[in-house]
Amino acid sequence: MRDPVDVELPEMADELLELRVLARYSLDDPKFPPGYELAIMLTGTEVEVGRVLLSVDDSPGRIAYAGHLAYEIAPEHRGHHYAARACRLVRPLAREHLEVAWIMTAPDNLASSRTAELAGAEYVDTREVPEHSDMRSLGIRWVRRHRWVL
Numbered sequence: 001m002r003d004p005v006d007v008e009l010p011e012m013a014d015e016l017l018e019l020r021v022l023a024r025y026s027l028d029d030p031k032f033p034p035g036y037e038l039a040i041m042l043t044g045t046e047v048e049v050g051r052v053l054l055s056v057d058d059s060p061g062r063i064a065y066a067g068h069l070a071y072e073i074a075p076e077h078r079g080h081h082y083a084a085r086a087c088r089l090v091r092p093l094a095r096e097h098l099e100v101a102w103i104m105t106a107p108d109n110l111a112s113s114r115t116a117e118l119a120g121a122e123y124v125d126t127r128e129v130p131e132h133s134d135m136r137s138l139g140i141r142w143v144r145r146h147r148w149v150l
């Protein structure tokens with residue numbers, strides 16, 4: 001697995017949005033899984049509309065329950081498909097590490113599931129998170145799994 005701190009970043013922008021790397025988490029970082037934290041910005045501005053987290057850890061738990069890609073859009077910027085667009089922009093970076101990325105959504109968050117589908121991911125199944133998982137402490141009992149071939 002390539003260390004995120006060693007990867008040359010591709011351009012991640014279009015006429016509407018640009019992704020700016022806020023942090024890279026190394027394979028050796030004990031606090032975070034290896035990956036990237038990115039700000040979703042309106043192109044050419046300092047307006048941040050959301051965030052994307054890309055984990056490049058390919059552990060069984062990540063594939064089964066946690067996922068590789070997470071996104072959040074600020075409430076005042078929702079409804080413009082910014083998250084799906086940001087997923088498409090992060091795709092070249094994700095390809096540097098993975099062939100398939102998993103996107104997990106809450107079963108009742110239809111907007112997030114729709115975002116995954118708009119980005120090109122396909123719904124696979126809904127799974128119960130194991131009792132021993134740290135995700136349970138966050139109140140997450142079930143996840144919808146979406147497979148995204150990069």
